[in-house]
Amino acid sequence: MYKAKVNASYEFDLGQEAVDQLDAVETSTNKYHILQNNDSIKANILSKDFNKKTYSIKVNNNTYDVVINDALDQQIAALGFEIGASKKVNEIKAPMPGLILEINVEKAQEVKEDDPLLILEAMKMENVINSPRDGVIKSIKVNQGDTVEKNALLIEFE
Template sequence: MYKAKVNASYEFDVTEEAVDQLDAVETSTNKYHILQNNSSIKANIVSSDFNKKTYSVKVNNNTYDVALNDALDQQIVALGFEIGASKKVNDIKAPMPGLILEINVTEAQEVKENDPLLILEAMKMENVINSPRDGVIKSIKVSQGNTVEKNALLIEFE
């Protein structure tokens, strides 16, 4: 049994029996002609990511984003784990006590993963603190020249 999620909103159960009974013919690469309830449907797989099990499918000129979960994916979710968990860091804390030498971002600025956010001097070494993810800077809690303790809040993301 598969679970299909369409446009991140609608979820359907798909059995192997339903797939076997599907009246579909591949007319060319990634293009299909489907008969369902005496209606003709044209489907085209526009893009696919086999590893993530995600597909963009155009059906009669409407495009749908489809994610498939097989039995193993469903079991992982049932155990409380996430499939393809992404980084969701919402704040940057000082990894060690030190002095803020430079701040390279401003509030409301959009940053990409690994962009330099600030420079923290600790034990006579300059440590560049990079962005852990793409995002927007919500607030900057320190100023250049401030000394900070370990785990002090430096920057918040939206």
């Protein structure tokens, strides 16, 4: 079973039987001739993103944005996960107790994913805490030289 969403407003369920019965012939790259109920339809795939399963399709001079989800996509959504969702981490907490040796960012600073935020010394080892996502620093809850417990709030993102 497939679920198709057109222009973010119309949803259709398509079974494998409907897909198998589709009378479509590729006339050239990304261009198709479709027969449905004795009507001739011309379709052109303008753009496609296989990872996000999104397509922009021109059908008889009308353009449609289509998202097609298969059974696995539907099961993942039913479990409450999003496919290709961006990381939603809004705060950094101490992974272990330790000493803040260095803070590499400031409030309102823009950071990219994997940028070093701070260095936490724990068990005589220096641990660099990197940014889990792109974002802007909302607040820094610790100072250099502070001792922190495990799960202590260190940095918040906007």
